[in-house]
Structure formats: structure tokens, C-alpha cells
Amino acid sequence: MPEQHAVLSASSSHRWLECPPCVRLEEKFPPKTSEYAAEGTLAHELGEITLKHNLKEMATRTYNSRLKKIQDNELFTADMPDYVETYVDTCMEKFSEAKAKTKDAIFKIEQKLNFSKWVPEGFGTGDFVTIADGTMEICDLKYGKGVPVSAKGNPQMRLYALGAIAEFSFLYDIKKVKMTIIQPRLDSISTDEILVNDLLEWAEKVLKPTAELAFKGEGEFKAGEHCGFCRAKAVCKARADKNMELAKYEFQEPTTLDNDDIAYILGKAEELAKWAKDVQDYALDQALKGEEFTGFKVVEGRSNRKFTDENMVAKTLYDNGYTDNVIFKPAQLLGISAMEKAIGKKKLNQLLKGFIEKPQGKPVLVPETDKREVFNSAKADFQ
Ligand code: SF4
Numbered sequence: 001m002p003e004q005h006a007v008l009s010a011s012s013s014h015r016w017l018e019c020p021p022c023v024r025l026e027e028k029f030p031p032k033t034s035e036y037a038a039e040g041t042l043a044h045e046l047g048e049i050t051l052k053h054n055l056k057e058m059a060t061r062t063y064n065s066r067l068k069k070i071q072d073n074e075l076f077t078a079d080m081p082d083y084v085e086t087y088v089d090t091c092m093e094k095f096s097e098a099k100a101k102t103k104d105a106i107f108k109i110e111q112k113l114n115f116s117k118w119v120p121e122g123f124g125t126g127d128f129v130t131i132a133d134g135t136m137e138i139c140d141l142k143y144g145k146g147v148p149v150s151a152k153g154n155p156q157m158r159l160y161a162l163g164a165i166a167e168f169s170f171l172y173d174i175k176k177v178k179m180t181i182i183q184p185r186l187d188s189i190s191t192d193e194i195l196v197n198d199l200l201e202w203a204e205k206v207l208k209p210t211a212e213l214a215f216k217g218e219g220e221f222k223a224g225e226h227c228g229f230c231r232a233k234a235v236c237k238a239r240a241d242k243n244m245e246l247a248k249y250e251f252q253e254p255t256t257l258d259n260d261d262i263a264y265i266l267g268k269a270e271e272l273a274k275w276a277k278d279v280q281d282y283a284l285d286q287a288l289k290g291e292e293f294t295g296f297k298v299v300e301g302r303s304n305r306k307f308t309d310e311n312m313v314a315k316t317l318y319d320n321g322y323t324d325n326v327i328f329k330p331a332q333l334l335g336i337s338a339m340e341k342a343i344g345k346k347k348l349n350q351l352l353k354g355f356i357e358k359p360q361g362k363p364v365l366v367p368e369t370d371k372r373e374v375f376n377s378a379k380a381d382f383q
Contacts, residue, residue, distance in 0.1 A: 018224060
């Protein structure tokens with residue numbers, strides 16, 4: 001859930017733990033809201049009311065009226081309940097396991113978690129927490145379908161765990177924490193576990209000193225993959241220096257690149273392209289606000305002609321003797337993703353599974369560290 005009010009939020013902790021001064025630098029740039037974030041908030045709301053209803057914390061009447069509001073939201077899609085169900089089922093399973101161990105196991109839904117003991121003014125919202133004798137489980141729903149996020153060593157989950165320990169350890173003797181990230185649209189459920197003693201040691205030795213630096217805007221700038229969602233990414237000097245360093249290369253051959261030269265460029269190209277795109281987007285945004293960049297100007301991009309009144313267009317053509325098959329596109333079946341949104345994941349599998357195939361993908365050149373298997377060109381030739 002959004003944690004806009006915490007300076008050091010759990011969701012950005014992977015970034016400020018790597019680059020502590022980013023937090024104060026980012027304050028100079030307004031946060032951007034996106035449709036994806038609003039969609040994620042809606043999915044969380046659906047998860048929250050479903051869990052509360054299933055676990056008898058919400059009356060059916062209230063549940064129905066809140067469900068109706070969610071369904072009326074323009075961002076609601078038919079596949080959302082199927083995806084949210086994966087999250088709800090995982091939480092229900094965790095709670096059943098907890099109750100099997102301890103009769104008076106508890107659960108908390110959308111629990112505010114305060115981890116300010118280690119992170120100045122730090123708090124966040126844990127989607128689902130359940131506590132039984134000795135073990136606490138924390139579940140986090142991530143509705144996006146960008147990249148799978150691993151729970152292994154994930155600082156956001158660890159901060160939630162610390163907040164939950166601070167809140168509940170006087171009631172329960174918690175020895176171990178299990179943290180699970182559910183990304184239903186990527187078919188990904190990732191779990192990590194840590195002994196509370198080890199977690200507290202990490203919190204004292206790594207988290208607390210770094211968070212204090214970050215809160216004061218001190219420490220070393222460090223560019224890396226974590227820059228992706230940083231609000232300062234387009235104008236950050238440290239990121240620019242790192243990328244300019246990447247671009248420097250002493251080519252050996254006087255006239256043409258050899259394979260080693262090309263491999264070097266391939267290894268840097270993606271990061272350089274991302275950075276260049278961030279700078280371009282930022283500069284356009286600023287230029288539209290009146291800033292000037294020597295040698296550049298804003299012009300009108302390409303645009304396509306469009307009809308101003310489609311009903312009148314159709315009428316005029318009918319009046320002039322044209323027929324439907326000439327002036328209208330033939331009806332076209334939705335693609336698989338759009339169909340899934342329209343009828344839901346369950347119905348798609350139930351009704352259409354037999355008609356779906358996944359052909360071999362086109363070859364792409366990726367770094368050796370990529371987890372995918374090497375492209376089987378013999379299979380492709382045969383096909
Ligand atoms: S862009 Fe990267 S290096 Fe620069 S402040 Fe943000 S996180 Fe730090």
C-alpha cells in the first residue's frame with residue numbers, strides 16, 4: 001500500500017540502503033502518480049475486504065457494498081478477483097497453519113507497522129500478518145506485472161517484520177519470521193525466513209546506521225539498478241558519472257570493432273539507453289515548462305488525422321450508397337491478455353485452455369547471467 005508520508009519508506013528501502021543521500025535529493029522532485037499504482041491500490045482493497053470477510057471481521061452487507069464500489073471503479077477488470085484470490089488463498093493457508101500450531105494464533109490485515117526504533121519516523125503497512133507460537137508470517141501482495149521481486153533478503157519485508165516484532169513481541173515469543181511476496185500476475189510466490197535474533201542484529205548493525213545517514217541526507221551516492229525508481233534519476237550527478245564512465249572505452253582496432261569490443265558495448269548498452277531515455281524525458285518536461293537547453297527546441301510531433309463525428313461519417317457514407325462491409329472493420333477476437341481481462345483468468349482456463357499454445361519466442365541476446373535457457377536454434381529450424 002502507498003507509504004507516501006514516511007520519509008524513509010519500506011518500499012524504497014532497497015534504494016536508500018544502497019544510496020543513503022537519495023532520500024533528501026528526491027524531495028526536490030515531485031512524486032509521480034501512475035495508473036498502475038491506482039490499480040494496485042484497488043487490488044489491495046479487494047484483498048483486504050475479501051480476507052476480512054473470510055475471517056469474519058467484516059459483515060456480509062458491508063463486504064457487498066464495498067465490493068460493489070470496487071467493481072464500479074474504472075480500473076476494475078474481470079481478471080482482478082482471480083489474481084487477488086491467489087493472494088487471499090496464500091494468507092488463509094498461512095493462518096490455518098498458524099492455528100494448527102497455536103489455538104489462539106492471531107492475524108492482522110492492513111496493519112500499520114512502526115519500525116521507527118531503527119528507522120527515523122519509519123512506518124509502513126503490512127498487508128497480512130499472522131502470529132503463532134514462535135513464528136510470525138508476513139504476506140505482501142504486489143499487483144504489478146513488471147519484474148518478479150524476490151523475498152530473499154528483501155529489506156522492505158524485513159522492515160515490516162521489524163515493525164511487527166516491535167508491536168507484538170510483548171504478547172508473543174516470536175523466534176522466527178517468514179516473509180512471502182505474492183505476485184499473482186507473474187505467477188510468482190517467493191518466501192524467505194530469518195531468525196528474529198539475526199534480523200535484530202541486521203537492524204542494529206546495517207539498517208539503523210544507514211537509515212540515520214539517509215534521514216540526514218548524508219553518506220555516499222551510489223548508482224546502480226536501484227536508481228530505476230529514484231525521482232532524481234534524470235539529473236543525478238552520481239548516475240551520470242557512472243554512465244559516462246561506462247561509455248568510455250579504449251578501442252584496440254583502428255578501423256572496426258572486434259567481438260570483444262562489441263561484447264563490451266552490449267554489456268553497457270541497456271543501462272546507457274535507460275539513462276539517456278530518463279534524461280530525454282526530463283528535458284522535454286522541463287522545456288515545456290520554459291527551461292532552455294542549448295541547441296534544442298520543442299516542436300510538434302507527428303499526429304494522425306481522425307474523424308470528428310463517427311456517427312455522421314457512417315450516415316454520410318450510407319447516404320452515398322456504401323455498405324457495412326466496406327466502411328466497418330470486421331469483428332475481431334480479443335487477444336489472450338485482453339480476453340483474460342474481459343472474462344477472468346479462471347474462465348479463460350476453463351473454457352479456452354485447449355485452444356491456447358505458446359510458440360517459441362524470438363531469439364534475444366542477453367547477458368550470461370540471465371536465468372533463461374540458451375535458445376535452441378535446432379528446435380527452431382525443425383519447427
Ligand atoms: S539516481 Fe541513483 S545514485 Fe542518484 S540519488 Fe538516485 S539512487 Fe542515488
